[in-house]
Amino acid sequence: NNNSTIKILDLSLNPQVTAMAWHRFFVACLQSPESSLEGLFLCGNLSVEADDMMAHLAGAIAHNHNDTLEAIDLGENLNITKIGWSYFSHLLCNKSTITSIYESNHTIDYLGPTRLPVDLDNLVKLNEHENKNEVAREKILQYHFQDSANVQEFRDITLKALPHAISWLGRECSWSGKENSGHTHLYQLLRSLPSLFESKKTAIAGTKRKRE
Numbered sequence: 001n002n003n004s005t006i007k008i009l010d011l012s013l014n015p016q017v018t019a020m021a022w023h024r025f026f027v028a029c030l031q032s033p034e035s036s037l038e039g040l041f042l043c044g045n046l047s048v049e050a051d052d053m054m055a056h057l058a059g060a061i062a063h064n065h066n067d068t069l070e071a072i073d074l075g076e077n078l079n080i081t082k083i084g085w086s087y088f089s090h091l092l093c094n095k096s097t098i099t100s101i102y103e104s105n106h107t108i109d110y111l112g113p114t115r116l117p118v119d120l121d122n123l124v125k126l127n128e129h130e131n132k133n134e135v136a137r138e139k140i141l142q143y144h145f146q147d148s149a150n151v152q153e154f155r156d157i158t159l160k161a162l163p164h165a166i167s168w169l170g171r172e173c174s175w176s177g178k179e180n181s182g183h184t185h186l187y188q189l190l191r192s193l194p195s196l197f198e199s200k201k202t203a204i205a206g207t208k209r210k211r212e
Contacts, residue, residue: 012043026060054084075112
């Protein structure tokens with residue numbers, strides 16, 4: 001059936017539904033290019049094979065590029081373990097590469113009243129910001145460049161593009177609250193590229209020494 005007009009769907013308290021049936025529903029509903037679903041309630045449904053169902057649910061959302069889904073209420077599903085929640089951490093921030101982070105889900109900002117793992121809770125809160133480009137940038141700063149060694153990737157950028165990269169890295173975030181402005185990473189980058197900031201006099205002196 002055409003589900004393009006359904007915005008909110010409450011399927012809570014249906015523990016008798018089998019894991020296979022839920023999996024088929026996730027594929028049919030959430031992966032549909034016509035889906036305009038914004039809210040999905042699944043309270044008390046994941047009583048059996050909860051972590052596997054979380055994997056199916058996250059996988060279905062990952063394959064839907066409409067980015068309309070903002071809230072999934074997973075309250076009262078006490079059988080979800082850290083493994084199950086990790087599928088959603090990966091959905092909201094695939095930390096493999098800068099590109100994979102950028103292409104992660106930046107719209108889901110509610111997973112119910114359940115206490116979430118710290119990492120996932122941070123990602124959900126980041127997704128609350130309306131500017132999704134800023135959300136993607138913040139995730140890249142927090143999760144890709146948390147390893148200072150990754151800042152060295154900027155050293156391979158062409159000189160023409162480098163000023164734009166430095167500007168992107170160092171600009172202030174546009175929302176209040178806890179954020180990573182990128183200033184620490186910018187400092188690390190500039191320390192690794194001292195040649196960019198040589199004075200003209202120093203550069204000339206260095207050239208003379210080479211000639212001698």
